[in-house]
Amino acid sequence: MRKVKIGIIGCGNISAAYLRTVRSFSVLEAVALADIDQARAKARAEEFGVPVACSNEELLANPGIEIVVNLTIPQAHRDVSLAAIAAGKNVYTEKPLAITREDGAKIIAAAQAKGVRVGCAPGTFIGGGLQTCRKLIDDGAIGRPVACSGFMMSHGAEHWHPDPAFLYQVGAGPMFDMGPYYLTALTTMLGPITRVAGTAGIQISPRIITSKPQYGEEIIVRTPDHVTGTFTFVSGVIGTLITSTAVWGSVLPRIEIYGTEGTLSVPDPNSLGGPVRLSKAGSSEWEEVPLTHGHADSHLMWGIGVADMAHALVSGRAHRASGAQGYHVLELMQAFLESSRDAQYAHIQSTIERPKALPLGLPEDLLDD
Numbered sequence: 063m064r065k066v067k068i069g070i071i072g073c074g075n076i077s078a079a080y081l082r083t084v085r086s087f088s089v090l091e092a093v094a095l096a097d098i099d100q101a102r103a104k105a106r107a108e109e110f111g112v113p114v115a116c117s118n119e120e121l122l123a124n125p126g127i128e129i130v131v132n133l134t135i136p137q138a139h140r141d142v143s144l145a146a147i148a149a150g151k152n153v154y155t156e157k158p159l160a161i162t163r164e165d166g167a168k169i170i171a172a173a174q175a176k177g178v179r180v181g182c183a184p185g186t187f188i189g190g191g192l193q194t195c196r197k198l199i200d201d202g203a204i205g206r207p208v209a210c211s212g213f214m215m216s217h218g219a220e221h222w223h224p225d226p227a228f229l230y231q232v233g234a235g236p237m238f239d240m241g242p243y244y245l246t247a248l249t250t251m252l253g254p255i256t257r258v259a260g261t262a263g264i265q266i267s268p269r270i271i272t273s274k275p276q277y278g279e280e281i282i283v284r285t286p287d288h289v290t291g292t293f294t295f296v297s298g299v300i301g302t303l304i305t306s307t308a309v310w311g312s313v314l315p316r317i318e319i320y321g322t323e324g325t326l327s328v329p330d331p332n333s334l335g336g337p338v339r340l341s342k343a344g345s346s347e348w349e350e351v352p353l354t355h356g357h358a359d360s361h362l363m364w365g366i367g368v369a370d371m372a373h374a375l376v377s378g379r380a381h382r383a384s385g386a387q388g389y390h391v392l393e394l395m396q397a398f399l400e401s402s403r404d405a406q407y408a409h410i411q412s413t414i415e416r417p418k419a420l421p422l423g424l425p426e427d428l429l430d431d
Protein backbone atom coordinates (compact mmCIF):
# COMPACT_ATOMS: atom_id res chain seq x y z
CA MET A 63 0.00 0.00 0.00
CA ARG A 64 1.36 3.42 -0.87
CA LYS A 65 1.88 5.92 1.91
CA VAL A 66 0.08 9.27 1.84
CA LYS A 67 2.36 12.20 2.63
CA ILE A 68 0.99 14.76 5.06
CA GLY A 69 2.17 18.19 6.20
CA ILE A 70 1.06 19.66 9.52
CA ILE A 71 0.44 23.40 10.01
CA GLY A 72 0.26 24.37 13.69
CA CYS A 73 2.83 22.74 15.97
CA GLY A 74 1.39 23.49 19.41
CA ASN A 75 -0.01 21.25 22.13
CA ILE A 76 -1.96 18.69 20.08
CA SER A 77 0.60 18.31 17.28
CA ALA A 78 2.67 15.89 19.39
CA ALA A 79 -0.33 13.58 19.83
CA TYR A 80 -0.97 13.68 16.06
CA LEU A 81 2.64 12.90 15.26
CA ARG A 82 2.57 9.89 17.61
CA THR A 83 -0.53 8.55 15.81
CA VAL A 84 1.01 9.08 12.40
CA ARG A 85 3.65 6.51 13.38
CA SER A 86 0.90 4.00 14.26
CA PHE A 87 -0.88 4.00 10.88
CA SER A 88 1.06 2.50 7.99
CA VAL A 89 -0.77 4.66 5.42
CA LEU A 90 0.60 7.95 6.83
CA GLU A 91 3.96 9.67 6.49
CA ALA A 92 4.60 13.14 7.96
CA VAL A 93 7.04 14.94 5.67
CA ALA A 94 6.87 18.61 6.74
CA LEU A 95 5.80 20.78 9.68
CA ALA A 96 5.02 24.52 9.79
CA ASP A 97 4.01 27.08 12.39
CA ILE A 98 3.96 30.88 12.48
CA ASP A 99 6.40 30.33 15.32
CA GLN A 100 8.99 28.45 13.25
CA ALA A 101 10.96 27.46 16.37
CA ARG A 102 7.96 25.31 17.38
CA ALA A 103 7.90 23.57 14.01
CA LYS A 104 11.65 22.95 14.23
CA ALA A 105 11.40 21.53 17.76
CA ARG A 106 8.58 19.14 16.80
CA ALA A 107 10.42 18.06 13.64
CA GLU A 108 13.47 17.18 15.71
CA GLU A 109 11.36 15.40 18.35
CA PHE A 110 9.57 13.19 15.80
CA GLY A 111 12.20 12.91 13.06
CA VAL A 112 10.17 14.81 10.45
CA PRO A 113 12.59 15.87 7.69
CA VAL A 114 11.35 19.44 7.04
CA ALA A 115 10.36 22.38 9.29
CA CYS A 116 9.33 25.38 7.20
CA SER A 117 6.89 28.25 6.65
CA ASN A 118 3.21 27.68 5.76
CA GLU A 119 3.94 28.84 2.21
CA GLU A 120 6.85 26.44 1.76
CA LEU A 121 4.78 23.55 3.10
CA LEU A 122 1.91 24.34 0.72
CA ALA A 123 4.34 24.51 -2.20
CA ASN A 124 5.64 20.98 -1.50
CA PRO A 125 4.23 18.91 -4.39
CA GLY A 126 4.46 15.58 -2.55
CA ILE A 127 2.04 16.55 0.24
CA GLU A 128 -1.48 15.19 -0.32
CA ILE A 129 -3.13 16.15 2.98
CA VAL A 130 -2.50 19.35 4.93
CA VAL A 131 -3.42 18.80 8.58
CA ASN A 132 -4.54 22.09 10.12
CA LEU A 133 -3.75 22.11 13.85
CA THR A 134 -3.81 25.87 14.35
CA ILE A 135 -6.10 27.58 16.85
CA PRO A 136 -9.80 27.82 15.82
CA GLN A 137 -9.49 31.51 14.94
CA ALA A 138 -6.91 30.59 12.25
CA HIS A 139 -8.67 27.50 10.84
CA ARG A 140 -10.46 29.33 8.01
CA ASP A 141 -7.43 31.11 6.56
CA VAL A 142 -5.09 28.13 6.86
CA SER A 143 -7.64 25.72 5.33
CA LEU A 144 -8.46 28.14 2.48
CA ALA A 145 -4.75 28.59 1.72
CA ALA A 146 -4.26 24.83 1.63
CA ILE A 147 -7.24 24.39 -0.70
CA ALA A 148 -6.00 27.22 -2.96
CA ALA A 149 -2.70 25.32 -3.21
CA GLY A 150 -4.65 22.28 -4.43
CA LYS A 151 -4.25 20.27 -1.23
CA ASN A 152 -6.77 18.08 0.57
CA VAL A 153 -7.17 19.47 4.08
CA TYR A 154 -7.99 17.81 7.38
CA THR A 155 -8.68 20.38 10.09
CA GLU A 156 -8.96 20.13 13.83
CA LYS A 157 -12.37 21.10 15.14
CA PRO A 158 -14.22 23.33 14.76
CA LEU A 159 -14.29 23.49 10.93
CA ALA A 160 -14.34 27.29 11.36
CA ILE A 161 -15.74 29.67 13.96
CA THR A 162 -18.80 30.75 11.96
CA ARG A 163 -21.18 29.06 9.51
CA GLU A 164 -20.20 31.57 6.85
CA ASP A 165 -16.51 30.72 7.14
CA GLY A 166 -17.31 27.00 7.20
CA ALA A 167 -19.39 27.35 4.03
CA LYS A 168 -16.51 29.20 2.32
CA ILE A 169 -14.17 26.28 3.05
CA ILE A 170 -16.62 23.68 1.73
CA ALA A 171 -17.35 25.72 -1.42
CA ALA A 172 -13.66 26.41 -2.11
CA ALA A 173 -12.83 22.70 -1.81
CA GLN A 174 -15.67 21.74 -4.14
CA ALA A 175 -14.53 24.30 -6.71
CA LYS A 176 -10.94 23.04 -6.53
CA GLY A 177 -11.88 19.33 -6.48
CA VAL A 178 -10.12 18.56 -3.19
CA ARG A 179 -11.41 16.96 0.01
CA VAL A 180 -12.11 18.52 3.41
CA GLY A 181 -11.95 16.41 6.54
CA CYS A 182 -12.78 17.66 10.02
CA ALA A 183 -12.04 16.36 13.51
CA PRO A 184 -13.11 14.70 15.67
CA GLY A 185 -12.51 11.24 14.24
CA THR A 186 -13.12 9.58 17.59
CA PHE A 187 -16.35 8.00 16.28
CA ILE A 188 -14.11 5.79 14.10
CA GLY A 189 -12.76 4.20 17.31
CA GLY A 190 -13.88 0.87 18.77
CA GLY A 191 -16.11 2.32 21.51
CA LEU A 192 -18.38 4.43 19.32
CA GLN A 193 -18.36 1.92 16.43
CA THR A 194 -19.61 -0.72 18.90
CA CYS A 195 -22.41 1.65 19.98
CA ARG A 196 -23.27 2.38 16.37
CA LYS A 197 -23.50 -1.37 15.63
CA LEU A 198 -25.65 -2.03 18.71
CA ILE A 199 -28.10 0.70 17.66
CA ASP A 200 -28.15 -0.43 14.01
CA ASP A 201 -28.67 -4.05 15.13
CA GLY A 202 -31.69 -3.02 17.24
CA ALA A 203 -30.20 -3.71 20.69
CA ILE A 204 -32.20 -0.83 22.25
CA GLY A 205 -35.14 -1.06 19.85
CA ARG A 206 -36.17 2.23 18.22
CA PRO A 207 -34.15 5.17 19.62
CA VAL A 208 -36.47 7.77 21.16
CA ALA A 209 -34.17 10.15 23.04
CA CYS A 210 -30.56 10.85 24.00
CA SER A 211 -28.57 12.99 26.40
CA GLY A 212 -25.01 14.28 26.56
CA PHE A 213 -23.15 16.01 29.38
CA MET A 214 -19.69 17.60 29.12
CA MET A 215 -19.19 19.01 32.59
CA SER A 216 -15.81 20.53 33.40
CA HIS A 217 -14.02 23.52 34.82
CA GLY A 218 -12.00 24.39 31.75
CA ALA A 219 -8.35 23.97 30.79
CA GLU A 220 -6.64 26.92 32.48
CA HIS A 221 -5.13 24.54 35.06
CA TRP A 222 -3.32 22.40 32.43
CA HIS A 223 -3.17 23.98 28.95
CA PRO A 224 0.07 25.96 28.48
CA ASP A 225 -1.70 28.72 26.45
CA PRO A 226 -5.43 28.54 27.35
CA ALA A 227 -6.75 32.04 26.48
CA PHE A 228 -8.08 30.99 23.04
CA LEU A 229 -10.45 28.56 24.75
CA TYR A 230 -12.53 31.46 26.13
CA GLN A 231 -12.77 33.49 22.89
CA VAL A 232 -15.56 33.44 20.29
CA GLY A 233 -15.14 30.21 18.34
CA ALA A 234 -14.17 28.22 21.43
CA GLY A 235 -15.89 27.93 24.84
CA PRO A 236 -17.23 24.54 25.92
CA MET A 237 -19.64 24.24 22.97
CA PHE A 238 -17.18 24.96 20.15
CA ASP A 239 -14.29 23.23 21.92
CA MET A 240 -15.99 20.08 23.27
CA GLY A 241 -19.41 20.11 21.57
CA PRO A 242 -17.90 18.61 18.38
CA TYR A 243 -17.14 15.33 20.19
CA TYR A 244 -20.71 15.03 21.47
CA LEU A 245 -22.55 16.28 18.39
CA THR A 246 -20.38 14.25 15.99
CA ALA A 247 -20.92 11.09 18.05
CA LEU A 248 -24.68 11.68 18.31
CA THR A 249 -25.18 12.48 14.63
CA THR A 250 -23.00 9.51 13.60
CA MET A 251 -25.22 7.21 15.66
CA LEU A 252 -28.60 8.87 15.15
CA GLY A 253 -28.38 10.95 11.96
CA PRO A 254 -28.87 14.68 11.30
CA ILE A 255 -30.52 17.23 13.61
CA THR A 256 -33.21 19.61 12.39
CA ARG A 257 -33.78 22.15 15.19
CA VAL A 258 -32.15 23.39 18.40
CA ALA A 259 -33.31 25.37 21.45
CA GLY A 260 -30.46 26.71 23.56
CA THR A 261 -29.83 28.58 26.80
CA ALA A 262 -26.30 29.84 27.35
CA GLY A 263 -24.37 32.34 29.43
CA ILE A 264 -20.99 33.53 30.67
CA GLN A 265 -21.18 32.26 34.25
CA ILE A 266 -17.60 32.59 35.57
CA SER A 267 -15.27 35.39 34.39
CA PRO A 268 -12.46 36.28 34.69
CA ARG A 269 -10.48 33.02 34.84
CA ILE A 270 -7.05 32.81 36.49
CA ILE A 271 -4.45 30.65 34.76
CA THR A 272 -2.80 28.14 37.12
CA SER A 273 -0.80 26.22 34.48
CA LYS A 274 2.72 27.19 33.44
CA PRO A 275 4.17 29.34 31.90
CA GLN A 276 1.31 31.90 32.24
CA TYR A 277 0.59 31.19 35.95
CA GLY A 278 -1.45 33.98 37.58
CA GLU A 279 -2.55 35.71 34.34
CA GLU A 280 -6.23 36.59 33.91
CA ILE A 281 -8.53 35.57 31.03
CA ILE A 282 -11.70 37.56 30.36
CA VAL A 283 -14.31 35.06 29.13
CA ARG A 284 -15.79 36.29 25.82
CA THR A 285 -18.14 33.42 24.92
CA PRO A 286 -20.67 31.41 27.00
CA ASP A 287 -18.99 28.96 29.38
CA HIS A 288 -22.24 27.11 30.20
CA VAL A 289 -24.35 26.07 27.18
CA THR A 290 -27.48 23.95 27.48
CA GLY A 291 -30.05 22.91 24.95
CA THR A 292 -32.56 20.51 23.55
CA PHE A 293 -32.75 19.42 19.93
CA THR A 294 -34.72 17.23 17.54
CA PHE A 295 -33.26 14.76 15.05
CA VAL A 296 -34.78 14.33 11.59
CA SER A 297 -35.73 10.83 12.81
CA GLY A 298 -37.81 12.35 15.66
CA VAL A 299 -35.33 11.41 18.43
CA ILE A 300 -35.25 14.14 21.12
CA GLY A 301 -31.87 15.19 22.54
CA THR A 302 -30.54 17.13 25.54
CA LEU A 303 -26.98 18.46 25.79
CA ILE A 304 -24.99 20.48 28.32
CA THR A 305 -21.44 21.61 27.59
CA SER A 306 -19.89 23.54 30.47
CA THR A 307 -16.58 24.82 31.74
CA ALA A 308 -18.30 26.39 34.75
CA VAL A 309 -18.76 23.18 36.80
CA TRP A 310 -16.38 21.73 39.40
CA GLY A 311 -17.88 18.27 39.95
CA SER A 312 -20.60 16.15 38.36
CA VAL A 313 -21.67 12.50 38.23
CA LEU A 314 -23.76 12.88 35.07
CA PRO A 315 -23.07 10.33 32.29
CA ARG A 316 -21.24 11.37 29.10
CA ILE A 317 -23.83 10.13 26.60
CA GLU A 318 -26.89 7.92 26.96
CA ILE A 319 -29.21 6.76 24.18
CA TYR A 320 -32.71 5.69 25.15
CA GLY A 321 -34.68 3.23 23.02
CA THR A 322 -38.00 1.38 23.15
CA GLU A 323 -36.15 -1.80 24.27
CA GLY A 324 -33.39 -0.44 26.52
CA THR A 325 -30.71 2.16 27.21
CA LEU A 326 -27.17 2.38 25.84
CA SER A 327 -24.46 4.01 27.96
CA VAL A 328 -21.94 5.42 25.49
CA PRO A 329 -18.28 5.96 26.42
CA ASP A 330 -16.57 9.36 26.52
CA PRO A 331 -16.74 10.60 22.89
CA ASN A 332 -13.37 12.29 23.47
CA SER A 333 -11.78 8.81 23.49
CA LEU A 334 -11.59 5.75 21.24
CA GLY A 335 -12.40 3.04 23.78
CA GLY A 336 -15.16 1.79 26.07
CA PRO A 337 -16.85 0.96 28.29
CA VAL A 338 -20.08 0.35 26.40
CA ARG A 339 -22.94 -0.64 28.69
CA LEU A 340 -26.46 -1.79 27.98
CA SER A 341 -29.58 -1.97 30.15
CA LYS A 342 -32.42 -3.96 28.63
CA ALA A 343 -36.12 -3.09 29.03
CA GLY A 344 -37.54 -4.32 32.34
CA SER A 345 -34.12 -4.85 33.96
CA SER A 346 -32.36 -2.60 36.43
CA GLU A 347 -29.01 -4.30 35.63
CA TRP A 348 -26.27 -2.97 33.32
CA GLU A 349 -24.18 -5.35 31.23
CA GLU A 350 -20.83 -4.32 29.80
CA VAL A 351 -20.75 -5.17 26.10
CA PRO A 352 -17.38 -6.36 24.69
CA LEU A 353 -16.19 -4.05 21.91
CA THR A 354 -16.94 -5.42 18.46
CA HIS A 355 -14.33 -3.21 16.76
CA GLY A 356 -10.63 -2.49 17.28
CA HIS A 357 -8.93 0.93 17.18
CA ALA A 358 -9.89 1.48 20.81
CA ASP A 359 -6.45 2.33 22.19
CA SER A 360 -5.66 5.95 23.03
CA HIS A 361 -2.33 5.84 21.14
CA LEU A 362 -4.38 5.86 17.90
CA MET A 363 -6.36 8.94 18.90
CA TRP A 364 -6.20 12.27 17.10
CA GLY A 365 -4.74 11.03 13.81
CA ILE A 366 -7.35 8.32 13.20
CA GLY A 367 -9.51 10.67 11.11
CA VAL A 368 -6.46 11.61 8.99
CA ALA A 369 -5.59 7.93 8.54
CA ASP A 370 -9.15 7.21 7.40
CA MET A 371 -8.93 10.10 4.92
CA ALA A 372 -5.61 8.76 3.60
CA HIS A 373 -7.11 5.29 3.01
CA ALA A 374 -10.06 7.00 1.32
CA LEU A 375 -7.71 8.91 -1.01
CA VAL A 376 -5.85 5.73 -1.93
CA SER A 377 -9.00 3.75 -2.72
CA GLY A 378 -11.34 6.54 -3.86
CA ARG A 379 -14.01 5.87 -1.20
CA ALA A 380 -15.62 8.62 0.93
CA HIS A 381 -13.73 9.60 4.07
CA ARG A 382 -15.64 9.40 7.33
CA ALA A 383 -14.71 12.52 9.34
CA SER A 384 -15.98 14.76 6.56
CA GLY A 385 -16.22 18.48 5.99
CA ALA A 386 -19.98 18.02 5.53
CA GLN A 387 -20.28 16.56 9.03
CA GLY A 388 -17.96 19.27 10.39
CA TYR A 389 -20.22 21.89 8.80
CA HIS A 390 -23.41 20.32 10.21
CA VAL A 391 -21.84 20.27 13.67
CA LEU A 392 -20.67 23.89 13.25
CA GLU A 393 -24.19 24.96 12.31
CA LEU A 394 -25.56 23.12 15.36
CA MET A 395 -23.06 24.71 17.75
CA GLN A 396 -23.81 28.18 16.50
CA ALA A 397 -27.53 27.37 16.74
CA PHE A 398 -27.28 26.68 20.50
CA LEU A 399 -25.83 30.17 21.03
CA GLU A 400 -28.13 31.99 18.57
CA SER A 401 -31.26 30.29 19.88
CA SER A 402 -30.32 31.44 23.38
CA ARG A 403 -29.58 34.99 22.18
CA ASP A 404 -32.82 35.22 20.14
CA ALA A 405 -35.01 33.28 22.61
CA GLN A 406 -36.38 31.08 19.82
CA TYR A 407 -35.75 27.75 18.09
CA ALA A 408 -32.92 27.71 15.56
CA HIS A 409 -33.81 25.72 12.44
CA ILE A 410 -30.91 23.82 10.90
CA GLN A 411 -30.37 24.14 7.14
CA SER A 412 -27.63 21.55 6.61
CA THR A 413 -27.97 17.79 6.75
CA ILE A 414 -25.64 14.81 6.57
CA GLU A 415 -25.56 11.18 5.65
CA ARG A 416 -24.19 9.09 8.50
CA PRO A 417 -20.56 8.10 7.78
CA LYS A 418 -20.29 4.43 6.78
CA ALA A 419 -19.82 2.00 9.68
CA LEU A 420 -16.41 0.34 9.94
CA PRO A 421 -16.12 -3.30 8.89
CA LEU A 422 -15.25 -5.85 11.57
CA GLY A 423 -11.81 -7.40 11.98
CA LEU A 424 -9.46 -4.67 10.71
CA PRO A 425 -5.80 -4.79 11.84
CA GLU A 426 -4.86 -2.01 14.29
CA ASP A 427 -2.53 -0.14 11.91
CA LEU A 428 -5.03 -0.09 9.02
CA LEU A 429 -8.49 1.18 8.18
CA ASP A 430 -10.56 -0.07 5.25
CA ASP A 431 -9.75 0.73 1.59
Ligand SMILES: NC(=O)c1ccc[n+]([C@@H]2O[C@H](COP(=O)([O-])OP(=O)(O)OC[C@H]3O[C@@H](n4cnc5c(N)ncnc54)[C@H](O)[C@@H]3O)[C@@H](O)[C@H]2O)c1
Nearest residue numbers: 072073074075076077097098099133134135136138156157
Ligand atom coordinates in the same frame (compact mmCIF):
# COMPACT_ATOMS: atom_id res chain seq x y z
N1 LIG B 1 -4.82 20.64 23.15
C1 LIG B 1 -5.72 19.69 23.07
O1 LIG B 1 -5.83 18.83 23.97
C2 LIG B 1 -6.62 19.59 21.88
C3 LIG B 1 -7.37 18.45 21.78
C4 LIG B 1 -8.17 18.28 20.66
C5 LIG B 1 -8.23 19.24 19.71
N2 LIG B 1 -7.52 20.38 19.82
C6 LIG B 1 -7.66 21.37 18.76
O2 LIG B 1 -6.42 21.48 18.08
C7 LIG B 1 -6.23 22.85 17.66
C8 LIG B 1 -4.93 23.34 18.23
O3 LIG B 1 -5.00 23.26 19.65
P1 LIG B 1 -3.67 23.29 20.52
O4 LIG B 1 -4.13 22.97 21.89
O5 LIG B 1 -2.60 22.48 19.90
O6 LIG B 1 -3.33 24.86 20.42
P2 LIG B 1 -1.91 25.56 20.63
O7 LIG B 1 -2.18 26.99 20.88
O8 LIG B 1 -1.10 24.77 21.61
O9 LIG B 1 -1.20 25.37 19.19
C9 LIG B 1 -1.64 26.04 18.04
C10 LIG B 1 -0.43 26.34 17.18
O10 LIG B 1 -0.87 26.95 15.96
C11 LIG B 1 0.05 27.98 15.62
N3 LIG B 1 -0.62 28.89 14.72
C12 LIG B 1 -1.62 29.76 15.00
N4 LIG B 1 -2.00 30.41 13.88
C13 LIG B 1 -1.24 29.93 12.87
C14 LIG B 1 -1.18 30.19 11.48
N5 LIG B 1 -1.96 31.10 10.90
N6 LIG B 1 -0.26 29.51 10.75
C15 LIG B 1 0.58 28.60 11.32
N7 LIG B 1 0.54 28.31 12.64
C16 LIG B 1 -0.35 28.97 13.40
C17 LIG B 1 0.47 28.57 16.95
O11 LIG B 1 1.72 29.27 16.83
C18 LIG B 1 0.55 27.31 17.81
O12 LIG B 1 1.85 26.74 17.81
C19 LIG B 1 -7.45 23.62 18.09
O13 LIG B 1 -8.38 23.68 17.03
C20 LIG B 1 -8.03 22.77 19.23
O14 LIG B 1 -9.42 22.91 19.34
C21 LIG B 1 -6.70 20.57 20.88
